[in-house]
Amino acid sequence: MKSDKKNIRHFSLPQLQEYFSAIGEKAFRAKQVYEWLWLRHATTFDAMTNISKDLRQKLEENFVLPAVQVDATQHSNDGTIKSRFKLHDNHLVEGVLIPTDSRQTACVSSQVGCSLSCKFCATGYMARKRNLDYDEIYDEVALINQQAMESYGKKLSNIVFMGMGEPLLNYKNVLQAIEKITSPDGLGMSPKRITVSTAGVAKMIRQLGDDKVRFNLALSLHAANDKKRSEIMPINDTNSLKELIDALNYFYKATGNEISFEYILFDNFNDSKEDADELIKIYRQVPADLVNIIEYNPIDNATFRKPDALKAEQFMEYLAKNRVNARLRRSRGKDIDAACGQLANKG
Structure with missing residues (x-):
């Protein structure tokens, strides 16, 4: 039976304050709860x-807090950690921690499965079940x-x-998640340390420009002719390279944010x-900062x-000789199917 209780994390601070006031509680309680939900990442009301x-009992009776759970983790020989996350409806997604001497990078999912069917990507062979909420x-x-x-x-x-998944096909939730991640009452991370990678949805790349986002953008190119x-x-059939180049230039003109290309060598x-x-x-x-040349990982x-x-x-x-700023990105976590293009909930 479907619960009619609402997800408490879908309430803004003013909405929580309104609720607490309506049940005769002091407004500062709303701030305390809000901090638990985001800054302190509580996964239960208790x-x-x-x-x-x-009050905790009252929250339990009126709201749900459907926190994501770690369902399984795998550790690679190179220090990479892959996690399979279980969502409240038992769907699964994967995320990866990629550590180096200078960085701790999280590679995160935005959809359960994917609808784009890229031929080289394990997720592309899965059906898209749903978008992730922010x-x-x-x-x-x-x-x-x-x-x-x-x-x-x-820290990350x-x-x-x-x-x-394709982040720009879950546009609203991805932007709201980034807003929370970069907020002082969330993880407080600089948007300049966040990169959203797209297979190329020209219309939504332009929308990013209109919304004046502050994070970086990467285009999964992988072939340089249509x-x-x-x-x-297959997304290239409706988003040609010319359209994507125009959209990237529009994005750059509107935001000045870093653009990079990803290019898997086959x-x-x-x-x-x-x-x-x-x-x-x-x-x-395109005013691109970098071309990441990526090792192909078998699927x-x-x-x-x-x-x-x-x-x-x-x-x-040859790229270097032609003054292209290119970097060969070595794959991490191949032994646990955690490398680029390998995520498929295999566990």
Whole structure:
């Protein structure tokens, strides 16, 4: 039977104050509860120890607090930690903590599954079940932050929306989650340390510009001509490279925020000199800071392979010779299916 109780975290502070006033409680109690919900990340009403037992009981009777739970964790040989998170309706999503000497990065999911069907991505072979609510995305980040503190004694330094799902197809919740993550009464993280990665939804990239967001944007490019890109990323059929280039320039003009490209190297598909030339051409049409060249990570449903080390090195050298700021991103967490493109709730 569906409960008609409302999710308390979907109430703003003024709305909570209004509720507390209506039940004859002092307004400052609302602030205390609000702090427990976000700043102190309480997952039950009982955890709110400076609130009277009677009031906690009343909250329990009138609201739900559907906190995300860690369902399983796996530890990679390289220190990466992958978590499978269980949502209140038993759906599962995955998130990853990627530690380095200088950073603690959370890779988070924004949807249960994905509707875009990119041919090289394990999540793309799953159906999209639903969007994550903003409080669920916040929970993912807060739980990975706890892992960073427990395992490495350091808070998260960066967040990338590169997990399961297309963030710009869950636009409102992703922006609300980032607002909470960057708020002083949330995790207080700088928006400059957050990157939202998109497979390329031109209309929503423009919307980001109109909304004057303060976080960084990454475009999953992976092929630098429309024919090849449409082969591996069906979204390109309705969001051509020209439309995406125009949208990225619009975004940059409106926000001045950092833009980067992601480009997975596939053996004998997008790793030739001609492919590099096409990539250079696109790079020069957008004020991009960086091209992340990514090692391909094998998945069960696809037959792609990564090129050998020499070929990858030659590709990188050619980009450098043509003054492209490119970095080869080594995969982390491959042994636990936690690397780029491998998230599929396999546990």
